[in-house]
Amino acid sequence: MMQAATMATKGSTKKSKRGRPAGPAKKRINTRFPEALAEKIEYAAALRGVAIASFIQEAVAERADQVIEAESRWQLTRDEAAAVAGLLAKPPKPTRKMLEAAKLASRHVHIRD
């Protein structure tokens, strides 16, 4: 069973219901949630004391930022930075598999752009 849920509401929310993010919510995204998930969201929003729409908006905005960030910017942790720095200091030679791939492509592929 699926239950319809609405992520954003019409109209200005400047002096809006409690917990709702500032700014007008103008665009509606209709999506369906599995019943159990919808109930979980309602319960969690109630625990936080915020409107369901605002609860979903906040969670989704955070996730969207993460996804977009991951494709344009990479903030390395200390361990990751050490690993990358190590590779830059001692770049590995191309593996045999990579050289074979290059040879295969050089024989069978040409770049048209």
Add this chain to the structure above:
Amino acid sequence: MSTFAIELLSAAHDRAGFRSGLESVDRYFKETARGHLEKGVSITRVLVQADASAPKPVLGYFTLSGILVEARPWPGAPKGLPKQPVPAVLLGRLAVASDHHGKGIGSMLLATARQLAHETITRTGGIGLVVDAAHKQAAEFYSRFGFMPVEPGSLRLFLPAKSLEGGAGIPRGQRGSKRRCR
């Protein structure tokens, strides 16, 4: 004349018919890749039969874009990398049509992506090629080609710029030449 051609994704390619077996990758290809190419967000290229005519069946594709890498500090980096973000090339997606698995298409796509990343880096700078693997199996595929996970088990792997050098060159042009650089 070579068998396959790498082309910039265009209306001549059968986007709707492409199935890799991974929905997120197929959906990106169908719905987003062309828009991103037109806006300059990222560049998607496809592998097709050299003699195919439109709508050309797509045997595989890959997407390259720029990414800024930031770390403070860089422990043990050669000569000290700046605190400012440094550029790199990101291989965000690479996929092979499911009915063409096991034919070396993935290898050829990866070799092409590597060559293009190397060209970009020699022209505009960059510390290397970053790749995002869709899952563990894909990460293992990249490992075999020398990419190193940045953390054990990480789905993000890296190959420094120097490691992009070497190997046979993939020819350019409408038909491709028999010239090989070995």
